[in-house]
Amino acid sequence: MNNVHHHHTHYFPKGFLWGTATSAHQVEGSNYNNDWWQAEEQSKIKFKSGKACDHYHNFKEDFEFIEKMNNNAHRLSVEWSRIEPREGEWNLHELEHYRKVLKDLKKRKIKIMLTLHHFTNPIWFAKKGGFEKFGNVRYFLKYVRIVTQHLGEYVDYWITINEPGVYIYQSYEIGVWPPFKKSMYLALKVYLNLVKAHKRAYKIIHHEVKAKNEFALVGISQNVLSFATYRKHSLINNIAVWLSVTVSNHGFYILTGKQKTHDFLGLNYYFRIRLTRTIGTAKFEIDDISTQERETSDIGWEIYPHGMFDVLMDFRDYKLPIFITENGIATTNDDKRMRFIVAHLNEIYHAIKGGSNVMGYFHWSLLDNYEWHLGFAPRFGLVEVNFKTFTRKLKGSGKIYSEIAKTNGLEHKMFRLLGHEAKIGK
Numbered sequence: 412m413n414n415v416h417h418h419h420t421h422y423f424p425k426g427f428l429w430g431t432a433t434s435a436h437q438v439e440g441s442n443y444n445n446d447w448w449q450a451e452e453q454s455k456i457k458f459k460s461g462k463a464c465d466h467y468h469n470f471k472e473d474f475e476f477i478e479k480m481n482n483n484a485h486r487l488s489v490e491w492s493r494i495e496p497r498e499g500e501w502n503l504h505e506l507e508h509y510r511k512v513l514k515d516l517k518k519r520k521i522k523i524m525l526t527l528h529h530f531t532n533p534i535w536f537a538k539k540g541g542f543e544k545f546g547n548v549r550y551f552l553k554y555v556r557i558v559t560q561h562l563g564e565y566v567d568y569w570i571t572i573n574e575p576g577v578y579i580y581q582s583y584e585i586g587v588w589p590p591f592k593k594s595m596y597l598a599l600k601v602y603l604n605l606v607k608a609h610k611r612a613y614k615i616i617h618h619e620v621k622a623k624n625e626f627a628l629v630g631i632s633q634n635v636l637s638f639a640t641y642r643k644h645s646l647i648n649n650i651a652v653w654l655s656v657t658v659s660n661h662g663f664y665i666l667t668g669k670q671k672t673h674d675f676l677g678l679n680y681y682f683r684i685r686l687t688r689t690i691g692t693a694k695f696e697i698d699d700i701s702t703q704e705r706e707t708s709d710i711g712w713e714i715y716p717h718g719m720f721d722v723l724m725d726f727r728d729y730k731l732p733i734f735i736t737e738n739g740i741a742t743t744n745d746d747k748r749m750r751f752i753v754a755h756l757n758e759i760y761h762a763i764k765g766g767s768n769v770m771g772y773f774h775w776s777l778l779d780n781y782e783w784h785l786g787f788a789p790r791f792g793l794v795e796v797n798f799k800t801f802t803r804k805l806k807g808s809g810k811i812y813s814e815i816a817k818t819n820g821l822e823h824k825m826f827r828l829l830g831h832e833a834k835i836g837k
């Protein structure tokens with residue numbers, strides 16, 4: 412029997428990327444040329460993003476925290492509506508701004524993962540029907556080309572589209588995000604157009620960087636859930652789980668030809684979903700776990716670290732490098748965040764030992780920020796932001812993360828944090 416002594420440090424592979432992630436609209440502030448801003452102004456969205464974290468002006472201060480946390484990577488997005496506020500009008504001033512931002516990260520020896528589409532669209536593009544129309548994909552591709560030409564030299568990893576499945580679900584299935592539509596037909600159409608957009612963007616990025624003798628690794632950020640059923644003996648329940656995993660976790664990869672248009676897998680893992688069904692009906696629902704008195708985040712997501720292991724072992728078969736491009740928790744209880752981080756990283760560690768090729772972890776998020784239609788209440792940051800004064804402060808969880816990154820692993824003392832309300836050093 413393999414009798415591993417578990418008191419040793421759980422080291423991660425050499426060169427592992429330790430990072431955090433943000434997106435433009437959630438942190439920059441004043442993105443008034445996109446569809447989200449418009450919806451916020453029209454009160455279709457309850458909370459306004461306003462200045463958000465004013466990261467646009469404070470990026471240097473924010474990047475200092477990245478250094479303080481001994482991180483060697485960062486994921487961020489560029490805002491299309493800043494770069495192309497009106498159709499065909501390229502704002503060189505904003506491109507220059509992003510050049511400064513990326514240069515600053517490079518100066519600090521931080522590897523850059525750049526997202527091109529993170530839920531927001533320029534107003535002019537949304538007006539034309541956004542990704543609902545196949546013909547509109549070319550507008551996105553023009554923007555991709557311009558960004559690659561102007562900023563390509565700084566980027567190590569490209570994310571063409573963030574969470575295509577979440578985007579269509581929120582915007583076209585349940586209709587709580589712009590353009591607030593509820594149509595399975597449109598959802599499917601947009602999804603297929605995003606498939607085309609990714610496939611072509613993949614080619615464009617590779618083509619552009621090759622022309623400059625540079626190098627690019629391109630992928631997406633895919634939201635992955637750990638699906639489960641209570642009724643393991645029931646065939647139909649197992650079919651429902653299989654279907655959900657296949658469509659929701661793997662669907663976009665299957666449609667985009669897997670390795671053909673993905674140089675790596677960018678996975679965002681947050682929680683588990685348990686499917687349940689009233690016997691005698693065919694309709695499956697997500698089980699409401701609120702009565703079970705389980706530990707959840709402030710927005711009700713079940714904390715289930717083992718799900719991280721499950722999805723990583725599932726995605727092993729792609730034989731591609733894997734990055735956790737998002738993982739985090741909305742909580743005002745920072746002890747909970749510490750536990751969350753240690754527990755999830757430990758599952759990643761075991762998945763790596765089990766043969767999953769994980770090469771980096773990006774915690775969501777660097778900063779407390781604008782959590783879309785939920786506003787500023789959910790606190791996802793390792794750095795606390797005061798939204799009145801815009802002052803920042805590293806949280807205890809940020810300090811823990813910095814120790815982990817420095818060690819390139821989990822020292823045994825970290826596991827003490829898994830006990831309730833435990834603080835390191837106590």
Ligand code: BGC
Nearest residue numbers: 434573574577634737775782
């Ligand atoms: C998104 C982020 C979001 C986070 C937490 C992900 O679905 O990419 O923009 O803030 O989850 O909800």
